[in-house]
Amino acid sequence: MGSVLAAAVAQAPAPAPVDNVLRPTAPSCSTTGNYTAGDQYQKNLADLLATMPAAATNNSWFYTGSAGSGADQVFGLIMCFADRNATQCQDCLTRGPASIASSVCPGSRRVDAAYDACVLRYADAPVSGEADDDVAFYVYEATGADVDDPVALDVARSDLMDELARAAAVADMRIANGSAPCAGAAEDVYGMAQCTRDMAPEQCATCLEGYVEKIREVFGDWTGGAIKGYSCYVRYRIGAFDVTLPPAPATPPPAAATPPPAPATPPSSPPPAAATPPPAPATPPSSPPPAAATPPTSPSSPPPATATPPPAPATPPSSPPPAAATPPPAPSTPPTPSSPPPAAATPPPTSPPPAAATPPPAPATPPAPPATQPSSPPPVPVTQPPSSPPTPAAELPSPPPCP
Template sequence: MASRFFFLVVAVVARLCSAAMATGGRADDILRPWPPDCSTADNYTADSQYKKNLDQLLAALPAAAGDNGWFYQGSAGAGTDDEVFGLIMCYADHNATACLDCLSRAPAGIATVCPGSRNVRAMYDACVLRYSAAPIPATADLSYLHSVNGTVRGVPVGVTSESARAAWVALMSELTGGVAGSPLRLANGSTPYSGSQAMYGLAQCTRDLNASECSSCVSSYTDRLGDLFPNNTGGAIKGYSCYLRYQVGVLDITLPPAPTPPAISVGPSSSSKSADHSKTIGILIGVFVGSSLIALVFFMRLPRRKREKSKLVDEEAAREMDDEFEEGTGPKQFRYSELAMATDYFSDKRKLGEGGFGSVYRGYIKEMDLHVAIKRVSKGSKQGRKEYASEVRIISLLRHRNLVQLIGWCHGGGELLLVYELMPNGSLDTHLYSARDGALLPWPLRHEIVLGLGSALLYLHQDWEQCVLHRDIKPSNVMLDASFHAKLGDFGLARLVGHGRRSHTTVIAGTLGYIDPDCMITGRASTETDVYSFGVVLLEIACGRRPLVAVSRSHREEDVMSRPLVARHGEDGREEDVIHIVQWVWEFYGRGAILDAADARLKGEFDASEMETVMVVGLWCAQPDRSLRPSIRQAVNVLRREVPPPSLPAGMPVPIFLSPPNTLYYTSSVATMGGSTSTSTSTTASAPDKEKCSAKLI
């Protein structure tokens, strides 16, 4: 479907400028920007060194950007008072011809457009150009130069459909997450609009911005677009730091080519570089020798026995790790120095979250041009060490689109480190419980997350060569990529077993609220225990409530099936009963009103059939009698609407297995890979065989 934005106001201005600038009765061939920002104070002169440096920079920009993926940031006259800093980048909704034309003509004509200006910001249809007498700050400029609404042939400009609004919200969420996670600072995507139509969008930032600044800029533009054009089928907003556009109809996107090494640089002569290089090497050698002598003196003062014992322990541990990872293929073994540099030496500013066995940091691995999440296991944590080994040994063997990818690992420098692909949208629980109303996860995305999580579990239980028991399925372990696709992560508690067999462990593993009641007693995990946790997560997604639901005693029916697990005082001082979400939803199901349990924040904006199916499958998977639960394949078949949902009894079967009352307390579960914090505690319970069982609460 042909589509076009009509930039009415700006087009008129451009035409007027073109007419006004004609000289000598002939057309002006200079490429002119939208009204540029040209400084007027302290202008340079024609014979100044600043002018010479500026000419050198502008002459180098087209080739430098052409060889660097249509983006370049550099300077000329380095180390002098007249150094000039510049930046140029193409927009992705213009083809290669338009981009290269802008890269060439914009620098060539800008000195004519802004004569004598030391600081210039200029925006063109196909590119943006900036230069200044000071380093260009890597912070987002949230102002915008222009915004326009769009029209699409055959589609009305104004729309009031809630489905259109839902499509816009889902698209903006996808773009905001995607642009921050992309090394190109570029994201494009689409969401269903109506019938065969789709809504397409583009978000782009200048590549000098980090992920946080880029996300901030695009999020700001998203809010402004929503205010400026609340009921339009298209709109765009453009500034010097970022660009956001959407429309009903296909957008022609041209991705930049890969950079061509070596990159062009504009700077000091080779002789001065050589001198500086030699000086740097001399300083480094001096520092190294001095540091080595100090370290040697300190090392010799250590007791010899302690030194030898520590060395033996570290070498033995490293050999054990290497033996365990021998059979794993795929993930890379990193050096500690690589990962330390990638996280600014594990700076608190890079910390994404913290759990019981370590912290997670955002990192950038320059050699791979890749943003990652790096999990740093707490020193001295035996359980953390076990989870580290389990994670590498198991997840390195698995390959599935709905599993978080393990990029690599490291057990050097006295540290245990795991490197994962970065999930820009964090964990599912943050979107279910911490999102602002305007960023509420819409039902279509929730339904896709349900299907993705089911697909991951089907692969683990039945489609891989061995059966993998995850043992800790919960929203904080369900990560969301830039497009909000679900990816199951954290395999620290996972176990490999033969198909059709149960785990032999007698230690309770998992998170209270998600642990199968049968497993709480026997301590033995099975595919049914994972299915139980999966069912609880389905109910959370549908209802928007945590596993333990608070119900005011003055507003609930006394029913044996809703017997509370815990009594507590609410914020208003009234006594509340806390019951499990399975019991709570089953009450609605028994009354024939299961949709009344749906997340009230959705305000009824969901497919009723899909919602009911998800909740019924959730109850089916999480019913107390493990023998009545479905296999994951049966559950997924129903969720995919390939077979009809089951008919469950009106009353929830009375659980046979009950955990000791003193173990039933709750702490909130929080993500460790997506930008939130987490807490951890533990408790013990006595099993029938008198062995001590420990349960992890995260």
């Protein structure tokens, strides 16, 4: 179909229609398996076409989607050409879908329509990601520029368009434009290459390279020309022309609004964490008191231990000379397990009183400690609590009978 159409247009170049939005140039409309009025396919198609204008506007002038399910599901695609301005693009996005099914291709289940400012496709099978390298139409443009060397034009044009085809294939928007000097021409040669954004880089490159090859065959020494298809588009001319890049998608802002809720969650969790520490500090204060209570107990136990030695020195008060002799037996007493039991038995009844009672005799024996160095440690701790009353001194006579 493409080659036949190309020949026809080449033989008789004609100006574009007055309203080339409502009437696309040479649309491709299927003629078999058409839908009938009122069936589910028509309803799904109407739903899809109704969503296309807004969806494409919010997505940088490009949209691909579907409506319905099963055998009646409809798939569609629409995109603006980059050499048209925003007003022309929006007009095509709005009026193209509104008239295609009713007046251009009524009843067709598959339609490919290339307008002056946009391309529109829909079918009962996926159209996204499938390259269609068929040529919709050729555009011959007489710029009025004088070219002294047609060969130089061909070289400059081919080199430029080859470069743009490679660049567009890997660009995010699948668009590339630029210019190059042309020997023998007063102005540079400008060019543009574009693919629908659903195409993979390899598919886009293949489609554009095929179109670039056609430029030399079809346009010869024409100073301007374009090849429009349903998946790719190339254009060149001596002298500049406008290229309008699609605006950024309108969808990112909502995505950016999502993060704020996330930060809101962390502030709530820290308070509970901070609430937990207070109980922890409350526990330490309670534990120290018990610890402080323990020390008093430990001092009380030493007195009973020191209380055992005093009974031995208690003998000296009655007879100082024997006191010196007594120390030797004292070392022998520790080995015998019999003497400690009595001493330990004495403290239980009234451990505090005996402890306090023993100290008084200690002050009376200061002269003896120098004579017996080993036994001096016990008297020293006894000397520190000299606050005991003399009353217990009356009980001292009882110890002598023990030995």
